[in-house]
Amino acid sequence: MNTNLNVTNSNVQTNRDIIYNRAKIWQIALFVLNNTATNVTMVLMGFYAFFTQNVLGLSAIIVGTIATTMRIWDAVTDPIIGFLLDKTNTKFGKFRPFMLIGNIIMFLSIFAIFHTPLDYSVAQKYNYTTIWYVIFIIGYTFQTCVTKGAQAALTNDPGQRPIFSLFDSIYNAILFSLATFIITTVMAPKYPKKLIDPDLWKDVSLMFMIVSFVLTILAIIGIWQKDRTEFFGLGKNNVKIKFKDYIDILKNNRPIQMLTIAASTDKLALVAVRAGMVYFFANILLNSSLQGKYSLYATVPTLLASFVGVGWARKVGIKKAFVVSTWISLLMLFLLIATAPILAKPTWGTSVLILLILMALQSAAASLAGNIVIPMIADCSDYETYRTGRFIPGMMGTLFSFVDKVISSFSTFIVGAAIAWAGYGNTKIVPNTPVNNKMTLAIYFIIWGLPIIGHIASIIAMKFYILDAQMMEKIKKAIHERKQVGSEA
Structure with missing residues (x-):
């Protein structure tokens, strides 16, 4: 019989023999805004090509090449800044300095870009x-690495982690629906x-930042x-880590291997779908303006799915929720191909x-x-602590x-x-003119075929992803016992 027992420290709660580090709902609600803050900057940078070409008069081809190069630079900075984050522990904490410094860097860089002197x-x-x-990419990586990393410290209760997704x-939904409209x-x-x-973009960049x-x-x-x-892994920060530990993680942390395969293949498809939908509405349905209305109305079932799905994930475990929702999406994709x-x-x-x-x-x-997926990364981090004792x-x-x-960078090429x-x-x-049959098939492949491939890869990867609800309970119990031994030593 499961029982919940409040203890002296309101930040923890016991479940059977496990003491969970639990967060208050308002703490989760506020921390999620870290991801929203970085998404605000990405909305602005989504207009980078438009601004540099149509306001500054630069070449679209060169600007596109710069943007692609920056995506590679973005990937390169990830492991470096992630390593620095794990090596950091100041009086101001491990995560907060990266959040604040990262946002200030982005503030200055975006303000500078959209205030480029016209002369x-x-x-x-x-x-x-x-x-x-x-410089923007450096600040962006500073702040985004906290979104994925800090969840392991915020809460380790499997019933709470899905709340982040909600x-x-x-x-x-609010940000992406309103930002472009504004x-x-x-x-x-x-x-x-x-x-x-130019004055529009000066004002927009200041207001959004x-x-x-x-x-x-x-x-x-x-x-x-x-x-x-006290909320970092085994409750200590003296575990030595080296940059080469990335190799050990890649070789031996099976959950992060499988999650990365599952999420990256889906992400590749998602990025391609966003580009393909423009052609779907403009050259198959012959109604470009319909896409904006569809995007607005499609947020309704997405939010409903989040409310219902997150509540369900809290009961059955994140892995099962991921697999079942992927199966539902996969079956719907086959239905779309058959009926389109x-x-x-x-x-x-x-x-x-x-x-x-x-489609919605x-x-x-x-x-x-x-x-x-983001809460699942926190589970993989807990597994690494369970496996090696390292909180990284x-x-x-x-x-x-x-x-x-x-992996997702190949979407544009595809x-x-x-x-x-x-x-x-x-x-x-x-726009709004018919295309030949081959182009129709190409569009269908982009918006439905690629997601099918991504989902199949995800389902196969999840077969080897061991962090189900039972395994996570075992991991939390083992970490708790090791923390107890450490505190008594």
């Missing part, structure tokens, strides 16, 4: 924006040159009480509506699986990010290759 020469503009982009889904619909019309007005900074401060408050050595030739008829209003509903339901199931959440999270970014195969590699694809 600079073309070469100066390239150099100026690229240097600040490099708040994250809500915050991101920039393009609310603010841009107020400026003489609309979206290409103030929001990001405030969210970071709230997230720091959320992790404040848990950013202490019948339903994807621009002149059939009802059939298109049915198709979009099916599939997306909701896929998003649930994607959203609970920074290295675990950034190792995951490094592989994830490298999309380009599919379009080239269809015969449109060097042809302008006019």
Whole structure:
């Protein structure tokens, strides 16, 4: 019979023989804002190519090459900064300095990019924006590595970790639904040159980064009480770690291996789908404007899936929730492929509506699986503590990010290759005009075929992912017993 017993320290709770480090709901709700704060910056940097080309007058090809290079730089910085995070333990904590310093770096760099002097020469503009982009990536990695790493200290209760995904889904739905709307619909019309007005981007960058900074401060408050050595793994910070420990983790931590395979293949597909959906609405449904409405309405089932799915994950375990939601999404994808030739008829209003509903339901199931990946990284970090005694959440999270970014970076190449195969590699694809049958197949492959491949890889990987609810209970108990021995020694 399971019993819950409150003890003197309100931060912990016993379950059978395990003492869980539990967080208050408000602490989880606030800490999740760390991820939202960095997503605010990514919304802005999503306009980097548009700003540099249409406001600064730079070449789209060169800017695209710079952006791709920065993604590689982003991956390279991950393991380095993750290692530094695990080596850090100050009076201000392990995680809070990285959150604050990272956001300040991003604040300065984004402000600088969107305030690039217009009287600079073309070469100066390239150099100026690229240097600040490099600096931005450093700050971004500083703060994002905490999102994945600090969860292991925030709570180790398997019933609480999925709550992160719930708040994250809500915050991101609000952010991504409103951010572009505010920039393009609310603010841009107020400026003489609309979206290409330099003053617009100066004001947008300042406003958004103030929001990001405030969210970071709230997230720091959320992790404040848990950013202490007693909540780090075995409750001590004297475990020696070396950079070469990454090799040992890659070789011997099977859960992070399998989770990385599962998440990165799904991420590759997700990035490709975002690009492919533009062609789906513009060249199959022949209605580009419909995509914005669909994206808005599709957030409803996504949020509902998060509410229901997270509550279910707290009962059955994160692994099972990930596998089942992936299976649901996979079956829905096969259903979409089977029905698309019948339903994807621009002149059939009802059939298109049915198709979009099916797509929204599939997306909701896929998003649930994607959203609970971050709590699973915390489980992998606990497994590393169980396996070696090392508390290295920074290295675990950034190792995951490094592989994830490298694999998902191939999505752009795959999309380009599919379009080239269809015969449109060097042809302008006019919106709201039909395309040939090969291009139709290429679009279907991008938006549905790639996710199927990613889901199959995920399901196979999860066969070798041992961190189910029972194993996590065993790990938490073992860590607790070792902490007790250490405290008595």
